[in-house]
Amino acid sequence: MKIAVKLNGRNREWEAAPGATLLSVLRDGPQEPRMTSVKRGCETGDCGACTVLLDGQPVNSCVVAAARAHGHAVTTIEGLLGDPLMTMLQAALVEHAAVQCGYCSPGMLVSLYHLLRECRAAGTTPDDHAIREALTGNLCRCTGYVKPVAAAAAVAAALAAMRSTEAGAR
Amino acid sequence: MTDFVNNRAGGPQVGRNVAKIDAFKLARGEPVYTDDVHPAGMLWAKVLGSPHAHARILDVDAARALALPGVVDVAWHRQVKPILHTRAGQSHPEPSPYDTVIMPDKARHIGDRVAVVVAESLAIAEQALGLIDVKYEVLPALTDMDEALARTDVLVHEVADPRGIAEGGRSNVAARIDKQVGDVSAALKTCDHVVERTYWLPRVQASHIEPHVAIAWLDEDGRLVVRTSTQVPFHLRRILARILELKEADVRVIKPRVGGGFGDKQEMVMEDLVALMALRTKRPVRLEFTRVEELTSARCRHPQRIVMTTGVMNDGTIIANRMNVTADTGAYGSHALTVQGNTGQKVLPMYPCANIHFQVTCLYTNNPISGAFRGYGAPQGCFALESHIDEVAKVLGMDRLELRRKNHIRLGDTDPLSAKLGEGREGLSRVIRSTGLETAIELGCEAIGWTKKRPPSAPHLKRGLGMALAMQGSGIAGVDWGAATVKLNEDGSVNLLVGATDIGQGSDTVLAQMCAQELGISYEKVRVLSSDTDLTPFDVGAYASSTTYVSGGAVVKATQQMRDQLAAVFAEKWACAAGEVVFGDDNVSCGPGKAMTMAELASHALYAAKMQPAATASHMSNESPPPFAAQFADVEVDSGTGEVFLRRFVSAVDCGTPIHPDLVEGQIEGAVSQAIGYALFEEVIVDGAGKVKNPNFLDYKIASALDMPEMVTILVPTVEPSGPYGVKAAGEVPIDGPAPAIVNAICDAVGVRLCRIPATPERVWRQIKEAGE
């Protein structure tokens, strides 16, 4: 079937089997370029290596029908490169040595990006628990989550500081 | 033996937290893993796994599958030459039995290889599996270790292992060990107390998030190229060449970025299949395991039953210690001897005494295959020993910390067991030349609040503290070795080619730091290539906690050799003594006025002196200095439901000199998260027919962000004379202690001892209930 999506801001038309998952269409081709930041780890919606944004909300693309994306927007890391918040998050992950094998990192970054963008819009700062809640769909077998959570907390704190400077300026 | 001159620890490049060199590209999601790049014309492979735990494969009819449009080839045992080998990635001659062929004529576990299909798409390959008709002769399945030991009428392997390691054809024993120092039986008679308990360890799986995946193709010269997610590229090359009857020069193994390995990729899980099919079809072939296949057909930690018998005097002196291990290696004997060897060797030396007895019976069954998994046998042994020490303390009425302090191994102590137990043969004895264990215990106690246990946070909860000590090794003494090649470019940058495999732990970064340190340049100038068997020199691979200690030694040596070459070139140009040339801050100098940047010197070497500054060096250590850990758990237990809430976990780890402290902490934190799963909820559950009941992450739970307690990680630096910059290992030791520490804390909270993990709510509840009756 034909699926019309907005992938990373661009209108695309996919040819996909009706039973295909969003993950398989994004990652396996035949459409080029393959979105290789979207990883396959479990195909049961548990590990989050395949996390992407569907209309701005995080989903595990292995348990979402490709057809579900018809008429909707799909965003992967590839489409967020250069976004200031994403850049901050990537830098924080690197700085905190939160990337070990890195296989979970794109998925984690999508989840954290979504959390921090929502918090920024709401003018709130997520605490440790909120960060962990946001990462419930992202399993990491390497880091024990200590450094990824610290990295996210550092970005959250930086955003809060930016907010208060802005408020002070006003 | 050559010690390193370790006065440079903490220099400008080592001992600091630089950005991990591959972190940016990984965080950007760049296509750097095996499956991220597909060669043109690639075929997709799928394995038809056996539905029976034990069955002869009488016939395979692939006609219907081959008739399906898009199916290119199907292979099964009649078409593949059966050359016995082991899939374990170990140094030659491997201490694992040769009990495996590429395509077996008998399935030995559910999921064992029956046929392999390649097709134009994954969907077609999957569909084709259903069109292959197989005739099986179903055989009785052995899924219980004791039954496997008792029976000789049903044999998992009917052919004798050609090298005599396993008892195929005679019994189901895959490996035996019986080593003794002193005389335990006699000594036990002289002890004030003899404490004996039995402990049970579950089957768990490494669960790296990137599954096993490999792509093979033939290059323009017809050579076989395998790009694969592996820890052991050089072992793979050797095994592939032998079983496919190719020259080693015609096999190239490339390891790109790897999404975690933890031992499960110290094994040829699938590379022979993609290689075979690429050779048959002359097209690129890709195979990736699903999570179900990971949990049924990759490798697990060996399940074990351990009987501990300890003789002590009233004052707490341990006189004799016996560890008797029965282990389940599953369908094949990968790592059967050596993992079980480690269970005693890496664990019993913690409490040196004159009488130590270590026995192993490791059995073949028709269960999923066991193999290497971080810790390599030590987590099982450590659980038994450290649980047991608490039990001994209870019998003695002695403080459990006191008992440990009185008996634990100290600086200058010899570990006699290591001499008796090498990598499957006589090993080397080991003397402790560096230890931070006392400090680790002290700092750990303080961080957990050992003497001031906090009150429970709710009336229905009970609080408890527990601890465990652990030690491991740094590589396999006298066996593990690695080489490094270092090459200077004309702008002063450096190519460092290492066989050592970065699988996420960050060894590329640490090795770059070491190289930069020796050359007096910044680590950003070092480009690391790991690993490609065509380009990088040999290394045994990433296992046994060897990379920093062993491969690091090779990098230091190679860089020093190249530095000597540069010193000579510099000395000639400036007419000074080579011995007086100083390297540092990207400069080279020899007294006032005689200075060049590294780039100038490099350019001079290449264009004026006309020589390529480069060196290759190998390094092996006859020692395997143990890193030490003292780990502490603070738990609350709901005695009504049996739930355990892990509140805080402290690891104090002596890893020698940390080259990159954040990466060392990361190793510890990751290991602890895996061990928390081992302690509390991870278990691959296999039923009596050999079927895995929970082969997915919905039901095989690994720790999520919400399962983690407050984590305190303390590095206790020491300087190990045999390691470059004083390093030891850190990757494995922290996975040993958490399970016993947590279970000891549960016991402290509710007074019941869990001799079997994981300590699920039901197990804890049942234990409490039985204690109350």
Next chain:
Amino acid sequence: MWELKEYRIAGSVGEAVAMMRRGPGKGVYIAGGTDLFLFPPACDYVVDVNHAGMSSIARTPDGDLFIGAAATLHDIATSPLVTGFAGGLVSAAAAHCGNRPVRTTATIGGNLCNALPSADLAPALLALDAVCYIADEDSQESLPLEDFFTGPRRTVLDGRLLVGIALSAAAGERRAQARRLTRSAEDIALVQVAVALEIEGDRVGAARIALGSVAPVPMRAMLAEALVEGELIANLDPDRLADAAAIAAAECDPIDDHRASAEYRREMVGVLTRRLLASALAAATDMSPDSGNEGGAA
């Protein structure tokens, strides 16, 4: 891969039922797909209900709460209409399903129509007397949720569409508490208990004790409820609550599986029911509970 011939997207309830009945072959509804992709059934086509106007969460002027079958678990977990209803019993249940990205697409309809004994929303909804609204090409029906489940993975639907569920304003006033037991933080529940008590002055009005993962279908422990319902709060001493809990444990019908034994599940129904009744009553009378409730309405 899931062999499907067609993926149909319905724009309204009417269109959804028509697409389902049109054939040819066998069709199933798909909402989030988070269950279907795990266990793909053999069928020819699916009918996507995400755009059929069934995703709303609304309160009527009388205070009744209506949740469309295609409302996502994330929306339910975070909607103020639900978090403010019966102490947030339903929103908390939704918040504990799966993980954050799964809840973006998983729906309440899928959770109920899936009809797993462990469906996380079921006990909370049973405790609040939820009513299901069902539609087909030329029929409509509403029935209590208790009558909806007919067995593991079986419901009364038989190809019909679940449009939504409704909860009465009165149910929204109940004192409610729930708890699910798991092996790790994100896990299929081993045992679920939800308790909801209507407080009428010094007396308990309606009392509901709903259980999950301990019988072929999510269920109410009606005999235990009877011991509490209509009773003076003063009479509901620890012994009485223990009796009710013991009866609830006797009423359930758990099985042994690899996650837990039937014995443990039954015992836990008792332990949790007693604790939850106590804390619900304590909350009603503003007394502190005699035993805590780790994890709140979890």
